[in-house]
Amino acid sequence: MAAAxxxxxxxxxxxxxxxxxxxxxxxxxxxxxxxxxxxxVKFSPDGSLLASASADKTLRIWSTSDLSLRAELSGxxxxxxDVSFSADGLYLCSASDDRTVRIWDLAAAAPVKTLTGHTNxxxxxxxxxxxxxxxxxxxxxSVRIWEVKSGKCLRVLPAxxxxxxxxxxxxxxxxxxxSSYDGLCRIWDSATGHCMKTxxxxxxPPVSFVKFSPxxxxxxxxxxxxxxxxxxxxxxxFLKTYTGHVNSKFCIPAAFSxxxxxxxxxxxxxxxxxxxELQTRKIxxxxxxxxxxxxxxxxHPSExxxxxxALGNDKTVKIWVQKDEDQREA
Amino acid sequence: xxxxxxxxxxxxxxxxxxxYLQHGNMxxxxxxxxxxxxxxxxADGSCVIWDFxxxxxxxxxxxxxxxxxxxxxxxxxxxxxxxxxxxxxxLTLWNVVNGEKIxxxxxxxxxxxxxxxxxxxxxxxxxxxxxxxxxxxxxxxxGSSTVLPVSVSDAGNGTTAPHQRNxxxxxxxxxxxxxxxxxxxGDLIYVGNSKGEILxxxxxxxxxxxxxxISGGSVVKxxxxxxxxxxxxxxxxxxxxxxxxxxxxxxxAAKELxxxxxxxxxxxxxxxxxxxxxxxxxxxxxFQDAVTKIQWKAPCFSGDGEWVIGASASKGEHKLYIWDxxxxxxxxxxxxxxxxxxxxxxxxRPLVVSVSVAGLVYIWAKDYTENWSAFAPDFKExxxxxxxxxxxxxxxxxxxxxxxxxxxxxxxxxxxxxxIEKDSAFSDSEASQEELCFLPAIPLPDIPEQQDKxxxxxxxxxxxxxxxxxxxxxxxQNGQAMLPTSSPLEVVGNSTAEEVMGTxxxxxxxxxxxxxxxxxxxxxxxPLTKIKPSAKLSKSKNKHGDGLDTNGFxxxxxxTDEYL
Numbered sequence: 001m002a003a004a005x006x007x008x009x010x011x012x013x014x015x016x017x018x019x020x021x022x023x024x025x026x027x028x029x030x031x032x033x034x035x036x037x038x039x040x041v042k043f044s045p046d047g048s049l050l051a052s053a054s055a056d057k058t059l060r061i062w063s064t065s066d067l068s069l070r071a072e073l074s075g076x077x078x079x080x081x082d083v084s085f086s087a088d089g090l091y092l093c094s095a096s097d098d099r100t101v102r103i104w105d106l107a108a109a110a111p112v113k114t115l116t117g118h119t120n121x122x123x124x125x126x127x128x129x130x131x132x133x134x135x136x137x138x139x140x141x142s143v144r145i146w147e148v149k150s151g152k153c154l155r156v157l158p159a160x161x162x163x164x165x166x167x168x169x170x171x172x173x174x175x176x177x178x179s180s181y182d183g184l185c186r187i188w189d190s191a192t193g194h195c196m197k198t199x200x201x202x203x204x205p206p207v208s209f210v211k212f213s214p215x216x217x218x219x220x221x222x223x224x225x226x227x228x229x230x231x232x233x234x235x236x237x238f239l240k241t242y243t244g245h246v247n248s249k250f251c252i253p254a255a256f257s258x259x260x261x262x263x264x265x266x267x268x269x270x271x272x273x274x275x276x277e278l279q280t281r282k283i284x285x286x287x288x289x290x291x292x293x294x295x296x297x298x299x300h301p302s303e304x305x306x307x308x309x310a311l312g313n314d315k316t317v318k319i320w321v322q323k324d325e326d327q328r329e330a
Numbered sequence: 331x332x333x334x335x336x337x338x339x340x341x342x343x344x345x346x347x348x349x350y351l352q353h354g355n356m357x358x359x360x361x362x363x364x365x366x367x368x369x370x371x372x373a374d375g376s377c378v379i380w381d382f383x384x385x386x387x388x389x390x391x392x393x394x395x396x397x398x399x400x401x402x403x404x405x406x407x408x409x410x411x412x413x414x415x416x417x418x419x420x421l422t423l424w425n426v427v428n429g430e431k432i433x434x435x436x437x438x439x440x441x442x443x444x445x446x447x448x449x450x451x452x453x454x455x456x457x458x459x460x461x462x463x464x465x466x467x468x469x470x471x472x473g474s475s476t477v478l479p480v481s482v483s484d485a486g487n488g489t490t491a492p493h494q495r496n497x498x499x500x501x502x503x504x505x506x507x508x509x510x511x512x513x514x515x516g517d518l519i520y521v522g523n524s525k526g527e528i529l530x531x532x533x534x535x536x537x538x539x540x541x542x543x544i545s546g547g548s549v550v551k552x553x554x555x556x557x558x559x560x561x562x563x564x565x566x567x568x569x570x571x572x573x574x575x576x577x578x579x580x581x582x583a584a585k586e587l588x589x590x591x592x593x594x595x596x597x598x599x600x601x602x603x604x605x606x607x608x609x610x611x612x613x614x615x616x617f618q619d620a621v622t623k624i625q626w627k628a629p630c631f632s633g634d635g636e637w638v639i640g641a642s643a644s645k646g647e648h649k650l651y652i653w654d655x656x657x658x659x660x661x662x663x664x665x666x667x668x669x670x671x672x673x674x675x676x677x678x679r680p681l682v683v684s685v686s687v688a689g690l691v692y693i694w695a696k697d698y699t700e701n702w703s704a705f706a707p708d709f710k711e712x713x714x715x716x717x718x719x720x721x722x723x724x725x726x727x728x729x730x731x732x733x734x735x736x737x738x739x740x741x742x743x744x745x746x747x748x749x750i751e752k753d754s755a756f757s758d759s760e761a762s763q764e765e766l767c768f769l770p771a772i773p774l775p776d777i778p779e780q781q782d783k784x785x786x787x788x789x790x791x792x793x794x795x796x797x798x799x800x801x802x803x804x805x806x807q808n809g810q811a812m813l814p815t816s817s818p819l820e821v822v823g824n825s826t827a828e829e830v831m832g833t834x835x836x837x838x839x840x841x842x843x844x845x846x847x848x849x850x851x852x853x854x855x856x857p858l859t860k861i862k863p864s865a866k867l868s869k870s871k872n873k874h875g876d877g878l879d880t881n882g883f884x885x886x887x888x889x890t891d892e893y894l
């Protein structure tokens with residue numbers, strides 16, 4: 001079992017002490033089973049389940065308490081790029097290269113609905129907090145808003161001029177943010193579909209990921225120049241930058257870890273999971289163990305647990321917990 | 331929805347019909363507290379709850395006992411319960427979450443307006459206003475009712491004393507058309523009687539605390555509070571809508587009035603009540619149409635109390651008049667040629683919902699012009715062409731003003747990503763955790779065979795199942811409901827639509843358009859296209875009504891007033 005990097009307390013060049021996480025994350029378990037690259041991992045809102053999506057066209061549902069496989073969902077005709085839980089944890093939606101978004105019933109472990117309409121790969125999807133709508137972004141450069149109940153497409157937003165890489169709802173579901181390779185992040189009013197704002201930086205590197213902060217006031221963007229930025233979207237300015245990882249090819253999501261101190265977590269193309277302290281922007285820890293690009297990360301909503309998934313060379317999902325919890329297990 | 335970048339002009343008023351909802355024959359509507367759900371009472375006795383965000387049906391409340399047309403619907407404060415009054419003299423209290431009937435009371439007359447007590451989460455008391463007699467407070471658990479006083483006689487001390495001359499010879503209750511409403515917390519009831527007076531009655535002990543006479547003394551038809559309880563409006567038979575400012579503090583109003591009564595020793599009896607009344611309500615504005623002198627119907631306030639809207643009660647008209655607080659008529663909205671029977675303003679957004687006699691619910695919204703600056707923030711939108719004047723040093727090789735852009739951002743500042751800001755639109759913050767804002771959306775399962783059938787032609791199909799977008803409205807206004815094939819708004823609705831039609835699902839329907847009929851004829855299938863309603867459609871509706879009617883509900887043909 002690969003352990004995380006021991007906390008670095010060596011003095012740095014400037015004479016100060018490199019910050020370290022009080023309780024470093026260590027690997028608790030490696031979940032195998034996917035036959036091809038893992039593309040996305042997500043914890044359910046109540047933290048009891050973990051969903052992983054893969055290029056092998058399936059979704060796997062794991063229980064977080066004993067890390068056993070609960071269900072395997074198949075039905076997509078092509079690889080799955082993204083997965084999202086509904087607010088009550090009863091339904092999952094997944095976006096796939098077969099141009100559809102599917103809704104799965106977890107109790108029955110079966111597909112319920114297929115949302116067709118995208119004309120190219122569906123790349124990202126997200127339930128709104130009320131879970132009566134799903135937003136999905138696609139390589140056809142649009143964002144579609146679907147009604148969960150009937151599966152009808154409520155709106156098609158002419159979002160970008162390049163593939164849409166991420167969509168996210170804010171805390172009360174009133175706004176949708178979308179990011180794209182065209183270097184822009186756009187914020188939409190989810191009720192009317194009108195564009196509210198566009199976040200643009202001076203150089204516009206392709207934006208590979210975007211997400212609202214837990215309180216919906218800030219936005220975290222990842223760009224393909226190996227940078228993460230925290231923006232105040234109403235002001236249109238970014239407040240913090242996080243660097244040190246490698247991200248220039250893949251759409252690697254980032255996450256906020258707020259259960260035990262505030263951190264930003266992201267995967268990287270150098271096979272590690274990076275943790276930065278939110279305020280100081282310093283790298284607190286690098287979790288090593290994957291043998292390929294870490295393409296997905298997710299933080300447990302209440303426990304100090306991080307899940308990460310890696311690409312084809314690795315094909316596993318790794319669960320990391322903070323050290324003393326790990327010792328409790330053993 | 332307190333987000334800084336959403337248009338601050340939320341307090342504005344609607345201008346055009348954005349969409350219409352159709353499900354059975356709807357007669358009356360009510361928004362829940364946050365405006366996320368819209369309840370509609372239908373002519374067949376059922377109540378439909380619409381998810382206002384997706385404009386789809388969230389739930390249907392049905393019971394075999396309730397088959398009479400619904401006259402009014404009212405939400406409980408936190409949206410868990412709903413009260414429906416029907417023409418068979420009954421009042422039914424529903425549990426919205428599980429769709430079951432909680433209680434049912436039958437009164438002596440049909441209630442026109444029923445309102446649940448706004449003060450509690452699980453109200454058991456409601457105020458019922460029959461057509462032509464005194465309002466009654468009904469306890470839904472026990473079924474007992476208390477008749478409220480509608481007038482104060484000279485001899486009396488404020489208790490019930492109906493006028494002798496109004497009493498019928500057979501002893502039935504006098505003909506006293508009255509309107510009544512609870513105040514914001516339900517401790518007071520404001521009654522507008524047929525003599526043109528407003529009585530403030532304590533809802534616990536049924537004592538009249540105050541009287542406010544309305545000038546003109548004509549019958550009060552409606553009495554409505556604004557959402558924040560700061561303003562009260564009355565709609566009188568003399569064709570005037572009067573807005574009063576409420577001077578009584580919102581919380582503990584009843585106690586305040588009791589105190590006022592005991593303080594004032596100068597006057598006695600009615601005079602005293604009038605003095606107290608003058609301290610409670612002060613006439614603020616009067617609205618009328620001086621030219622046509624129309625009678626008003628269903629007036630109400632906007633969510634923030636800035637605007638007053640009233641519908642014209644003239645026969646067959648669907649006209650909405652909007653006044654601002656200063657008293658100016660700002661807009662007259664004309665709808666389709668179907669008489670209006672009910673009206674409601676969204677609690678938060680500048681949206682108005684009106685019900686027409688045809689059983690359709692029309693949603694009026696602001697006419698949105700795309701804000702192009704939102705798409706490209708470095709560009710500025712201009713109204714007119716401006717001549718560009720260059721700076722002196724514009725083309726210098728090293729212009730003075732062009733300094734290197736400093737990243738002035740102090741990256742070390744603390745950023746708070748977890749604290750949640752309170753929504754200022756709703757002052758009752760303690761309500762948020764208990765409130766029912768949404769009904770769980772359960773996806774209706776796809777039906778496999780129909781899906782396969784649809785896949786082949788779906789990409790070519792032009793049927794649009796879309797709603798609410800400006801594109802479809804514009805197209806519809808040209809007389810066709812079809813979007814051009816190249817439009818990105820094309821939706822493959824058929825596969826999902828077909829499934830829903832086949833299941834017992836609650837689908838909102840769209841009327842077929844002319845082109846839709848062609849496609850229907852070609853494919854022998856039932857299209858679901860959206861079309862802007864117009865006069866000629868009401869006739870054609872009957873033709874296709876049965877074709878679309880595969881669900882359990884009845885597609886009403888009649889366009890006439892049933893029980894008004």
